[in-house]
Amino acid sequence: MSATPLLMIPGPIEISDRVAAAAAGRPPSHVSPAFIQAFGDTLRAMRHVWRAGPDHQPFVVAGSGTLAMEAAVTNLMEPGDHALLVNTGYFSDRMAEMLARRGVEVTQVRAEPGEAPSAAAVSEALIASAKPFKALFATHVDTSTGVRIDAEGICGVARAHELLTVFDGVCATGGERFEMSAWGADVYLTASQKALGAPPGLAAWVASPRALAARDALTTPPPLSLDFHSWLPIFRAYEEGRPSYFATPPTSQVLALHAALDEILARGATPEAAMDAQFEQHALAARAMQAAWATLGLRQLPNPDLAANTLSALRYPDGVNASFLARVRDHGAIIAGGLHPALKDAYFRVGHMGITAFRPDDLLATVRAIAHGLRDAGHACDPDAAIAAANGHLTR
Ligand SMILES: *Cc1c(COP(=O)(O)O)cnc(C)c1O
Numbered sequence: 001m002s003a004t005p006l007l008m009i010p011g012p013i014e015i016s017d018r019v020a021a022a023a024a025g026r027p028p029s030h031v032s033p034a035f036i037q038a039f040g041d042t043l044r045a046m047r048h049v050w051r052a053g054p055d056h057q058p059f060v061v062a063g064s065g066t067l068a069m070e071a072a073v074t075n076l077m078e079p080g081d082h083a084l085l086v087n088t089g090y091f092s093d094r095m096a097e098m099l100a101r102r103g104v105e106v107t108q109v110r111a112e113p114g115e116a117p118s119a120a121a122v123s124e125a126l127i128a129s130a131k132p133f134k135a136l137f138a139t140h141v142d143t144s145t146g147v148r149i150d151a152e153g154i155c156g157v158a159r160a161h162e163l164l165t166v167f168d169g170v171c172a173t174g175g176e177r178f179e180m181s182a183w184g185a186d187v188y189l190t191a192s193q194k195a196l197g198a199p200p201g202l203a204a205w206v207a208s209p210r211a212l213a214a215r216d217a218l219t220t221p222p223p224l225s226l227d228f229h230s231w232l233p234i235f236r237a238y239e240e241g242r243p244s245y246f247a248t249p250p251t252s253q254v255l256a257l258h259a260a261l262d263e264i265l266a267r268g269a270t271p272e273a274a275m276d277a278q279f280e281q282h283a284l285a286a287r288a289m290q291a292a293w294a295t296l297g298l299r300q301l302p303n304p305d306l307a308a309n310t311l312s313a314l315r316y317p318d319g320v321n322a323s324f325l326a327r328v329r330d331h332g333a334i335i336a337g338g339l340h341p342a343l344k345d346a347y348f349r350v351g352h353m354g355i356t357a358f359r360p361d362d363l364l365a366t367v368r369a370i371a372h373g374l375r376d377a378g379h380a381c382d383p384d385a386a387i388a389a390a391n392g393h394l395t396r
Helices: 017-024 033-050 065-076 090-101 119-128 151-160 209-216 228-240 251-265 271-296 324-330 354-358 360-376 383-394
Strands: 057-062 082-087 105-110 133-139 164-168 187-191 202-207 311-315 347-351
Touching (some): 017 251, 033 057, 033 202, 033 251, 033 271, 057 065, 057 228, 065 209, 082 119, 090 105, 202 251, 209 228, 251 271, 271 354, 271 360, 324 360
Parallel strands (some): 082 133, 164 187
Antiparallel strands (some): 187 202
């Protein structure tokens, strides 16, 4: 067993040695030629990872996913606007709070924890409400329940009603298929420490031309540090290889993100092939882990048809509670407790995104640690059978 337990929570996640090394050097100046090149390359790589066209604008700003959410809310919306929020859990509630603080009138479409509103349900809600909605907000993968929404279908419904769309991809981007241009999404946002596989510290999003135009049309500007207008000239300059300054970027973090995106895009002969490989591998890892959970007698919190590829949310079996997390850690893997306010003591969460999705040894070591943790906690189960069930998918 390794001395350092594997970090298998839904972010931050295990990062590669190359990514760790990229962040570990002496921080470069934000206007050094090598850094300008790396930042420009990072923005170009984001368009591939997001599957966004050349007219779409990537943003990378110091902060976490929460800051990216706030940037989307404050640049697209202003007091008196109406938003439809597809609410699947903890982070949708956060989005609702941000929208309300911006003075936006929010209408919510909800489902029970572990379920998600379908595209048809969203369509019905839009038709049933006479409100003049400007935008739809949704969470691609709800990290509190492990549910993935039908982002393509919901985006299509919103576009049919000519709504702007904002998808919180913080637990999804890079691990779950998302076709920003083809689907017509307007903001797809994430943070560096989730499926992209870099350390925490960066908020990252791509905005469509429609999203940029929505900012142009505001009469109530967003906070200066989040304003698309503050950052646009900076990112354009980086892509054109010119120095520029608005606020100092966290240069070491950007170098780490650069390495992480480069690693993702190196997994295929073309960026398209690399992203297909990325999405398929996350799906494979999820199937392997789900096979192990079934063998261990664990029940998923989400409706299995809606379960995400980037993490699993699992109900504690009878007689097991959160004290089991420390036992799992002793067996070599760090996993997370529940997060959904209504159920948080009833389940736990396991991340399987980023490089660990490509490392059968890490996935199997995690299954092993959880199986032995369960046994220590008094739950009868067969660790070897669970490892074999997962391995059957990974070696196929
Ligand atoms: C983690 C997460 C966030 C918040 O990101 P931070 O980096 O912790 O601010 C928002 N939305 C979703 C879906 C997340 O998984």
